[in-house]
Amino acid sequence: MTSGTEHTPVSEKAGPKWDSSVKLRDARDYACDGCYEPQFVGQNWFTLGNVNTLQSLEAALNRGKSWASAGPMYFRGQRISFTSEPAAEITSYEQLEELFFKHLKWMYAKQNDGLLAAYGQMSAVCPSPLLSCFIDDCIDKGMDLYAGGARYNVIAPCFTALANTIDSLWAIRHLVFDPQTAVTSLPELVEALICNWGDSMNEPFISTLAGPARIAARADRFRRLREVAAGLPKYGRGDLTVDRFGDGILARVAKTAVEVFTDPAEPTAAKMVGPANRYGTAEHPFGLQIQPGAGSFENYVEFGAMCGASADGRLLGQPIASDLSPAPSPVDQPVDYREAPFAAVLDGFSGEGSAAMWNVAPTDFNIREDFPLAALTDVIRVFARGAGSNLLTITCANPEIFAAACQDPEKYDLLRVRMGGWSEYFVAMYPAHQQHHQRRPFSTPDVELAPAPRSGD
Numbered sequence: 001m002t003s004g005t006e007h008t009p010v011s012e013k014a015g016p017k018w019d020s021s022v023k024l025r026d027a028r029d030y031a032c033d034g035c036y037e038p039q040f041v042g043q044n045w046f047t048l049g050n051v052n053t054l055q056s057l058e059a060a061l062n063r064g065k066s067w068a069s070a071g072p073m074y075f076r077g078q079r080i081s082f083t084s085e086p087a088a089e090i091t092s093y094e095q096l097e098e099l100f101f102k103h104l105k106w107m108y109a110k111q112n113d114g115l116l117a118a119y120g121q122m123s124a125v126c127p128s129p130l131l132s133c134f135i136d137d138c139i140d141k142g143m144d145l146y147a148g149g150a151r152y153n154v155i156a157p158c159f160t161a162l163a164n165t166i167d168s169l170w171a172i173r174h175l176v177f178d179p180q181t182a183v184t185s186l187p188e189l190v191e192a193l194i195c196n197w198g199d200s201m202n203e204p205f206i207s208t209l210a211g212p213a214r215i216a217a218r219a220d221r222f223r224r225l226r227e228v229a230a231g232l233p234k235y236g237r238g239d240l241t242v243d244r245f246g247d248g249i250l251a252r253v254a255k256t257a258v259e260v261f262t263d264p265a266e267p268t269a270a271k272m273v274g275p276a277n278r279y280g281t282a283e284h285p286f287g288l289q290i291q292p293g294a295g296s297f298e299n300y301v302e303f304g305a306m307c308g309a310s311a312d313g314r315l316l317g318q319p320i321a322s323d324l325s326p327a328p329s330p331v332d333q334p335v336d337y338r339e340a341p342f343a344a345v346l347d348g349f350s351g352e353g354s355a356a357m358w359n360v361a362p363t364d365f366n367i368r369e370d371f372p373l374a375a376l377t378d379v380i381r382v383f384a385r386g387a388g389s390n391l392l393t394i395t396c397a398n399p400e401i402f403a404a405a406c407q408d409p410e411k412y413d414l415l416r417v418r419m420g421g422w423s424e425y426f427v428a429m430y431p432a433h434q435q436h437h438q439r440r441p442f443s444t445p446d447v448e449l450a451p452a453p454r455s456g457d
Contacts, residue, residue, distance in 0.1 A: 170246075193311065324389055331435050341445070
């Protein structure tokens, strides 16, 4: 639980005023705060962050811009990251993956530069004198909880759209770079995504002078590519190859988040030194503790609206997967429940990647009402022994019950759906949220469950 800043300019510039290490007894004495975030009991200040990984992938494919806003006004879209090489110059999957993580690190570092620049300012307008009395070191230092008083300062980035991003990277590797399965080039795939898989054939990407027939033929080409992408195996549904690929992406995401602080760019390092000089002393040094995690909470619709079409077959603005859960079926297509044995699904979420999500990576699943009690008991038992990610929620309802509840809500007012950190009555949700839960994959008790310890435990 150390940030490793002894190898960065931060410790050199801040000297004894900086220390990000955590005592082992404190690390083991934790409790969940809010939804599920681990806290050092009575010892830390805490803040969340949000990094939409699909936007980082758009930036990697679109020279630092998001094609969610592409069109006559913003051309290739609004800038969200640095300018990088065009798709035509990305000649291998490995090059694309490296570029994706460069954009991810840059975008997260920029977010934290703003967070650290504003650190401590809240206490001037909204201090917390009562709570500060119960947080270690605030009284000893004579500082408010929100102004450097706490012993630890936890930053927990919540990475979102992880399943969609993993599925998209897998699709790009399959559709573009694998000689055995490639059906398109990367520039054409990017064009298809900017054109929303053929549903938005607009200027400046498609000339109206081309004529209706040519435009329709091009749109049909993009729609056929989408069919291929949508038909590929998806992360979190028991395909061992895809799940291991996804776990590797998760591990790099967590590592990248930590490296923003342990190997910071100069602007970030300077903003880390500032609070240490203002709030740290040799007796009570200031430090940061980084806890990567996953969490969309109720924002899977909102965050999806920020993203353009993605290479997993999702259209512009459609919802993303909740938390670290498998992606739901696109809302414009027939529901594909992608049923898979719960044992294989849990095993697919067991690995170094999910274990590295210290701020928790919830996985949310649907089962049918005839799921045997003994089988459900086994699911919970093997999860408790270490299989799967580090948080599990299960919603039990048949597809026809979901559908009936949408039409006759008073009759089904006790139907409850669950996501990482919270639950809600299904009938209280807006239709877009209801659709999301109806389109989740279903897990089955088809095979015997066996313990599968998560590596890293």
